[in-house]
Amino acid sequence: MFQRSASRSSSGQRINHAPSRFLARGFPWLTIMLGSIVPGWFLVASAPVMPPIGFLIYLGWRQLRPGLLPIWAGLPLGMFDDLFSGQPFGCAVLLWSLTAIALEIVELRLPWRNFVTEWLMAMGLIVAYIVLCLALANIAGASSPIRVIVPQVIISVLSYPLVGRVVALFDRIRLAPIVLLR
């Protein structure tokens, strides 16, 4: 009983209250941008160990709410990610935009999805993203062998369902009724 009322209050059923329009639109962008910056602060790593969290959250929003982020969202968000990622500038702009297009096409072909198909789809995109990032960095002057990204790929793929849960939590915050209607 209590649980039910609690879930009702947090899923947009409060009388006289509506979700903030600014938060409903801007929150995904904010979380992706934070996902691009904040993980770099946690450790000064001497190997690529952190998953690309900005990209994972971007993917999570795209899969949870298709159409919430426009297809061109990869341009500004990727540009922001490039400022901090250390990759050659433009790498994320290119790859995030291509990710959005690929997801749109798959979604048109396979409108009915479940957890496993989404995870498989995300797995393919994450592996392709990390490998292409390495390839672009190597073209730009580095010469890292492909084995340095193996731990990162594994961590990223396994942590994606968790990121999906966190994005779902963000989605509830996004739609929390906090604006008093008059």
Place this chain on the structure above:
Amino acid sequence: MAPPANRRSSYSRRAQYTTFISYTAGVLGAAVGLALVIISLVNPGFFSTLRGLADDATEPAAQVSASGRDMGRDAWANLSGFFHTGSEHARISRELAEAKVRLVEARAAMAENKRLKDLMGLSEQDGGAVTYARLTASTSASSRRYATLGAGRDRNVAPGMPVRSQMGLVGRVMEVGASSARVLLVTDSESLVPVRRAADGVPAFAQGNGDGTLRIRLINLGINPLRKGDVLVTSGSGGLYRPGTPMAIVTDLIRDGAIARVLSNPSDTDYVMVEKSWAPPPPPPPATDSTTKKR
């Protein structure tokens, strides 16, 4: 999960146009990305101003989280130190007694060195520290190894300056912003540091592997003289890194060199020192034969 209803195409001309434009914008975004990648491949420093601005803007928050990181590490060290404080104390006091004797010896050697150098008329200006700052952030998700330094042009940091911690060489400054700078860590695969073995001066290059280790490439090929546990210091050739900065310790031997571990793990250092880039002795003047012949 069912497809969202609002995504189905409709007969409305306006909705169709909107869909078309958004797809076009998506493809355009990818094209812009490709153009940016090509620009940054051709001219890697083209966007450094932009990156500097971004690092400057996030620098206060990064400083706060860096101090939090230090505090977390210190708390863990305190906690683990609590359990073997007695044995540690005994060992440290024994080592301190030894170290005091060594220090006196080292002072004597240094004084003698100075005297001999004075005799030979060699002058050596002291580089010294430019500034001390924190490493605030790093590119932990990329295969490139950059770190952000919490000091920039405001504290006289300039590109090319070596960065070291008390344990050893950390990297060198690549790009400088107003209050932050970007440091290329020695573990990046683009970083190439001339080193020599501390014991006898076998020359080599230390190149980053990208995974936290260094690859030591010997300059004189032949029988591999390196052994496990050898300590490598910078040799100063090329004139960027001050000679004698401790750098790495050999962990594995390979056919034409070794794999080494960096002595100063950048995640364990709270403050790093930015040094002046070491000026090499000026190169000998070029032979003037050809120019005199032309005249």
